[in-house]
Amino acid sequence: MTEPVLEVEHLSVDYVVGAGRFHALRDVSVRVERGHVVGIVGETGCGKSTLARAIPRLLPRPPAEVKSGRIRFNGVDLLEVPAWKLPTVRGTGIGMIFQEPLNSLNPAFRVSVQIAEAIHIRKLREAGAATRTSSGGEPFDYSRGPEVSRSEALGHPFAVGGTAAETVVEKQANRRATREEVLEFLRLVRINDPETIVNLYPHELSGGMRQRVMIAMALSARPSLLIADEPTSALDVTIQAQVLTLMKELIDEVHASILFITHDLGVVAEMADEIGVMYAGHLVEYGPVQEIFEHPRHPYTAALLQANPTRYKADGPLSSISGSVPNLSRLPPGCPFHPRCPIARPSCGADPGPSLELVPGATDGPSSHRVACPYFSEVASPV
Amino acid sequence: MAGGSSSEGKSGPVVAAPVRLGGSAWLRSLRDGTRGFFRILWSNPLSFIGFLLVVALAIAALLAVVAPNLVLPYPPNQLSTDYKQPPSATHWFGTDELGRDIFSNVLAALPLDLAIGFAVAGASLIVGGALGLVAGYWDRPGSLGGVLSVVIMRVTDIFLSFPSLILALAIAASIGRTVDGVVLAIFVSWWPYYTRLARGEVLSVKHQPYVMAARAAGVRDRRIVVRHVLRNVIEPLVVYFTMDVGTVIVVFSTIAFVINNVLPYPSATPEWGVMIQFYENFVSTLWWTVLAPGAAIFVTVLAFSLLGDGLRDILDPRSRRAQAAAGVPTLIPTAGESS
Numbered sequence: 001m002t003e004p005v006l007e008v009e010h011l012s013v014d015y016v017v018g019a020g021r022f023h024a025l026r027d028v029s030v031r032v033e034r035g036h037v038v039g040i041v042g043e044t045g046c047g048k049s050t051l052a053r054a055i056p057r058l059l060p061r062p063p064a065e066v067k068s069g070r071i072r073f074n075g076v077d078l079l080e081v082p083a084w085k086l087p088t089v090r091g092t093g094i095g096m097i098f099q100e101p102l103n104s105l106n107p108a109f110r111v112s113v114q115i116a117e118a119i120h121i122r123k124l125r126e127a128g129a130a131t132r133t134s135s136g137g138e139p140f141d142y143s144r145g146p147e148v149s150r151s152e153a154l155g156h157p158f159a160v161g162g163t164a165a166e167t168v169v170e171k172q173a174n175r176r177a178t179r180e181e182v183l184e185f186l187r188l189v190r191i192n193d194p195e196t197i198v199n200l201y202p203h204e205l206s207g208g209m210r211q212r213v214m215i216a217m218a219l220s221a222r223p224s225l226l227i228a229d230e231p232t233s234a235l236d237v238t239i240q241a242q243v244l245t246l247m248k249e250l251i252d253e254v255h256a257s258i259l260f261i262t263h264d265l266g267v268v269a270e271m272a273d274e275i276g277v278m279y280a281g282h283l284v285e286y287g288p289v290q291e292i293f294e295h296p297r298h299p300y301t302a303a304l305l306q307a308n309p310t311r312y313k314a315d316g317p318l319s320s321i322s323g324s325v326p327n328l329s330r331l332p333p334g335c336p337f338h339p340r341c342p343i344a345r346p347s348c349g350a351d352p353g354p355s356l357e358l359v360p361g362a363t364d365g366p367s368s369h370r371v372a373c374p375y376f377s378e379v380a381s382p383v
Numbered sequence: 384m385a386g387g388s389s390s391e392g393k394s395g396p397v398v399a400a401p402v403r404l405g406g407s408a409w410l411r412s413l414r415d416g417t418r419g420f421f422r423i424l425w426s427n428p429l430s431f432i433g434f435l436l437v438v439a440l441a442i443a444a445l446l447a448v449v450a451p452n453l454v455l456p457y458p459p460n461q462l463s464t465d466y467k468q469p470p471s472a473t474h475w476f477g478t479d480e481l482g483r484d485i486f487s488n489v490l491a492a493l494p495l496d497l498a499i500g501f502a503v504a505g506a507s508l509i510v511g512g513a514l515g516l517v518a519g520y521w522d523r524p525g526s527l528g529g530v531l532s533v534v535i536m537r538v539t540d541i542f543l544s545f546p547s548l549i550l551a552l553a554i555a556a557s558i559g560r561t562v563d564g565v566v567l568a569i570f571v572s573w574w575p576y577y578t579r580l581a582r583g584e585v586l587s588v589k590h591q592p593y594v595m596a597a598r599a600a601g602v603r604d605r606r607i608v609v610r611h612v613l614r615n616v617i618e619p620l621v622v623y624f625t626m627d628v629g630t631v632i633v634v635f636s637t638i639a640f641v642i643n644n645v646l647p648y649p650s651a652t653p654e655w656g657v658m659i660q661f662y663e664n665f666v667s668t669l670w671w672t673v674l675a676p677g678a679a680i681f682v683t684v685l686a687f688s689l690l691g692d693g694l695r696d697i698l699d700p701r702s703r704r705a706q707a708a709a710g711v712p713t714l715i716p717t718a719g720e721s722s
Contacts, residue, residue, distance in 0.1 A: 056599055062524065087601045096599035103592040108614040108700055117610075121601050201700045214596070221600060 003075060004366070005225050005257040006032040006055065011069030013047075013054050015328075016062060022328040024050040024064070026281045026336075029356070030259070031366050032225065037251060037258040039272030039289065041265060041304070045325055047281040048261045049099075052229040055259070056094045057086055074224060088125060095218035095256070097211070099230040104214050105202035111213055112198035115182045118220045185216040188253070190246055208239035212246065219254055226258045232267065244270060265308050269293060274367045277301045280326050280336040286356060287369030297359050297369070297376035299344075300337045335373070343378045423696050430696070433689020440686060444494040451491065457484040459491045459653055467669060476675040480665060485675045492653040492676065495562070496683065499635045500628035503569045508624045511574035514539075515581025516616070520589055520608050536582065539575035547572040548634060555638055560645050562654075565638050569631060580623055584616035591615075618698040625691030629684025636680055655680050 013025040025047045032038045040048050053059045055071055057078060071078040073093060081089060098104045105114060179198070186194035189212040202210055211231060218226060228247070232240040248271060251258065260271050268275050268289065275292055277285040277300065285298040296302040303321045323340035326332055332339055338348035356370040373379070424431045446454045456475075457463075463482035470477045476485035518535040521528025542550065554568035588594065589612060597611050598604075636656025639645045646654050648661045655676035662672035 058595060058599055087598075087603045090599055090601040094599070096596065098592050098596055098599075100592045104596045106593040106597070106611050106615070108611075117597075117602065118600050125601070203700070217596075217600065 004031050004033050005074060006030070006259065007070075007072040008051075008055065009070045009072070011051070011054060011071065012067040013050055013059065014065045014067055016065055020329045023281050023331055024328060025054065026331075027355070028069075028278070028281070028283045030276055030283070030286075032257045032259055033273075033367060034224075034257055035251075035255060036273045036367075037260055037271050039260045039262065039268030039275040040278060041262060041268050041275060042278035043263060043304075043325060045328070046278040048263070048278055049229055050281075051278075052096070052227050052259065052261045055227060056090050056096065057081075057083075058090075058096075087121075093224055095221055095223035095226045097214050097218050097226065097228040097231045099233055102207065102210065102234065105210055105217075107202055110199055110201055111186075111205070112179065112182050114202075115185060115198075115213070115217050115220050116178050118217045119178055119181055119185075122221045181220070185220045186213070188219065188250070189213070189216045191216075206239075207235050208242060211235060211239075211243050215243075215247070215250070219250070219256070222254075223256055226256045227261070228258060229261045230263070231260075233262070233264070240267075247271065265305065277304065280331060281328060282336050282353075282372065283356065284337065284372045285370070286367075287359070287371075288367065291369050297371035297379055298337075298373045299341045299379050302379045303342075343375055345375070420697055424693055427693055427696065429689050430693025433686050433691075433693060436682065436686030437690050440493065440497065440683060443490065444497050447490055448494045455487040455490055457487045459483065459488045460650070470671055477669070477671040479662065479669060479672050485672055488653045488658060489655070489675050489679045492655050492658065493679070495652050495654055496632050496635070496680075497628075499562070499566055500632040500683075500687075503566055503573055503631040503635075504624050504627040506570050507574040507577045507627070508620060511577025512581045512620050514574070515578040515583075516585055516608060516613065518578065519582035519585025520604070520612060522586075535578065539578045542572060542575040543579070545572070547576075548637065551634065552638055552641060555642060555645075560642055562646060565635060565642070565645055569634055569638070573627075573631070577620065577623070581616060581620060584619055585612055588612050588615045618695065621698060622691045622695045625694055626688045629680075629687040632683055633680055636676075 008028060008030040011025055011028045012023070015022040015024050028047070028051060030038060030040070030051070040051060042048050050059065050064070054064075054066065055073070055078070057071075059066075066079060069079070073089070076089070078086075078089060105111075182198055183194045186197060191197050191209065191212055197205070197209070197213075202213070205213065215231075231247070232243050235243060244267060247258070250256075258271075260268065262268060272289045274287060275289050276283050277292070277298065279300050285292060285296065285301045292301060293305065296305055300321075303319075306319045307321060321340055326336060326339070332349065333351045333353075334347075334349045335341070335344075335353045338344040341348065354372045354374055356372045357374075359369040359371055359376065424434050443454065460483065463478070463484075465474065465478050466482035467480055468474050468478040468482075474484050474486065476489060478484055514535050517528070518532040522532040523529045550572040551565075551568045554571055555565045558564045558568060594607060594611055597607050602611070632655070636654070636659065639654055639656035640660040646652065646657045648654075648657045658676040659673055662669065662676075666673045
C-alpha cells in the first residue's frame with residue numbers, strides 16, 4: 001500500500017474565546033489516499049471548516065489552538081513545520097477552494113494577474129527545489145524554504161524566475177509563456193472564451209465563473225491535495241451541478257487527491273470515494289461512501305440520511321433530528337450525540353465516549369468502515 | 384463613434400476588438416487606463432471641476448517658480464504710488480497700503496503653499512500608512528508583530544490625544560519659527576491619522592477570503608501585505624490624502640497666522656497665512672488684502688476635495704469598469720457557461 005497523501009491523526013483543536021473554550025475538533029483522524037476523494041459531512045458548526053483550515057495551518061491563532069495530533073502530508077508533519085516555511089508547503093502541496101466565490105478573488109486584480117501569481121509562486125518553488133536537488137539535496141524537502149532572492153519574491157508576477165540579468169526579450173517570452181499557461185488552466189476548467197475572461201475583474205464574473213477561476217487558481221499550483229471547503233454551497237443548483245461535474249472530470253485529469261467538505265449528502269454521494277461524518281467536533285463514522293449510504297452504523301448518520309429531503313414522502317412530515325447541536329464549550333460527557341440519540345442508554349453518558357471501531361464484517365484497512373457507537377447493530381438502514 | 388463604422392455590418396455580439404497599434408501591452412493598458420480615468424471624471428462634473436482646478440493650480444505654481452516675470456504682473460515686493468487700490472483691471476486683487484500688488488503676492492505664495500501641503504500630507508501618507516499597514520496586519524498578541532503593533536497604536540493614541548493644531552503649534556514654537564520647523568511640527572502631529580485609517584482598513588481587508596486564499600496559495604506575508612492588502616486599502620488612503628492637502632495648507636496658514644515671524648513679510652516668498660496675519664489690521668478698510676489670500680486657500684482646499692471625491696471612483700475597479708463599460712460596448716459574460 002502506498003503512502004497516503006494526507007494522514008490526520010487524533011487532531012484536536014480548541015477555540016479560546018474570552019473565558020470560554022470551544023472544542024472545535026476532538027480526536028479527528030482522516031486519511032486521504034492518493035487519487036481518492038474523501039468527503040466530510042456534518043451540519044453547520046460541527047468542525048468541518050475548522051478541519052479544512054487546520055490542515056494547511058490557516059486557522060487564525062488566536063483564537064484557534066491545536067491541542068494535539070499530527071497532520072502528515074506527503075510524509076511531513078505539518079504541525080512541526082516552522083511558521084515561516086509554511087508558504088512553501090501551501091504553495092506547492094495543498095490547494096484550497098473556498099466557500100465564498102464572491103470574495104475569494106482579490107477585487108483589485110484581473111483574473112490573469114491572480115492566476116499568474118499562483119503559477120509564479122509554483123515556479124519559484126520549483127526553481128528552488130531544482131537548485132537543491134542539483135546540489136545533492138533530497139528531491140523536495142518542505143522543511144526548507146525556497147532559495148529565492150528578495151527581489152524575485154517581491155517581483156512582478158509575470159517576471160517568472162526573474163533575475164537581475166534577465167533581458168527584456170526573455171521577460172517578454174516569460175510573460176507570453178505564463179499567459180499561455182493561464183489560458184490553459186482556464187480552458188481546463190471549461191471556461192469559454194478565456195482570452196476575454198483573463199482581462200476581466202472578478203466582479204464582472206458570475207458566481208459559477210468565479211468558482212471556476214478559483215479552481216483554476218488552485219490547480220495552477222499543481223497541488224497533490226486539493227481541499228474544497230463547501231465549494232458549491234454559495235452557488236445555485238444548476239451552477240452547482242456544473243461545478244461538481246467539472247470537479248469530477250478534473251479528478252482524473254490532474255491526479256490530485258481531494259478532501260471535500262460539505263453539508264450536502266447528495267454532493268458527497270456524487271463525488272467521494274470515502275466519507276467521514278462529523279458531529280460536534282467528533283468524527284462519528286468513516287468508511288466507503290456506498291457502505292455508509294446503504295448501511296449507516298451510527299445513529300447520527302442514519303438520522304442525517306433520514307432527514308435528507310429527497311426522502312420526503314408526499315404524505316408525511318419532513319424528518320428531522322430532535323434536540324439541538326450541543327454547545328461546543330459544554331459538550332455532554334461520553335458520546336456527544338447521546339442526548340439526541342434514539343437508541344441511547346444510560347451508559348452512553350459515561351466518559352470516555354466511544355472511539356472509532358471497525359465494523360464487524362468489514363475488512364481491516366485504513367479506509368474501511370468504522371463507527372463510534374457500540375450499539376451500531378440497532379441502527380436501522382434507511383429504506 | 385468614429386471607430387464604430389468598422390465594426391458595423393458584422394453580425395453577432397459586439398466585442399471590443401483588441402485594437403492593435405503596435406504598442407506593447409503595457410502601453411495599451413496605460414492608454415485604456417487614461418481613457419477610463421477621463422471617462423469617470425467626465426461622468427461627475429464636480430470632480431472634473433476639481434481636476435481642472437488642480438491642474439490649473441499646478442501649472443500656475445510651476446510657472447510662478449520657473450518664470451515669475453511672465454506670470455506675476457508686478458514683483459511681489461514692489462512699492463508703488465497706487466496704494467490702497469480696490470480690485471481693478473490693473474490690480475486684479477487690489478493693492479495694500481504701500482502699493483504692493485496683492486494678486487502678485489497671492490500667486491507668488493502658491494508654490495510654497497502647495498509644496499507644504501504635499502510635503503506634510505505625503506510624508507504622513509507614507510510614514511503613517513506604512514506604520515498602519517504593519518500594525519494592522521501583524522497584530523497577533525504575543526508575537527513580535529503584536530508587540531510592535533501595540534507600541535505603534537499606543538504612540539498614535541498619545542499623539543491623537545492632543546488637538547493636532549495645538550500640538551503642532553507647541554512643537555513649532557519649541558523647535559523654531561521657520562517654515563521647515565512648522566512643516567515638521569505639522570507632520571509630527573499629522574501622521575497618526577493615517578496610521579489609524581490604514582490600520583482600520585487593513586483589519587477589515589485582511590479577514591477577507593481573498594487574503595486567506597492568497598495565504599492558502601502559498602503567498603508570503605510580506606507579499607500579501609505589499610500586493611493584496613495595500614492595493615485594497617490604498618483607495619481610502621489616497622482619497623484622504625488628496626483632501627488632506629488642503630487641510631494642511633489651512634493648518635500651516637493658521638500656525639503662520641498665530642506665530643509671529645514664521646516668514647518675514649513682505650518677502651520674495653509670501654505665504655497666504657502670513658499675508659492674512661499681516662493685513663489683519665486693515666480688514667475693515669482694505670478688505671481685499673485679507674480676502675484674496677483667504678479665497679486662495681479656499682479655492683485650493685476645494686479643488687483637492689473635489690478631486691479626492693473623483694479619485695474614489697477611479698481607484699475602485701468596480702466603478703471604473705462599470706463606467707468604462709457604459710462608454711464602450713464590451714462582451715461581458717454573465718453566466719457560467721459550460722462547454
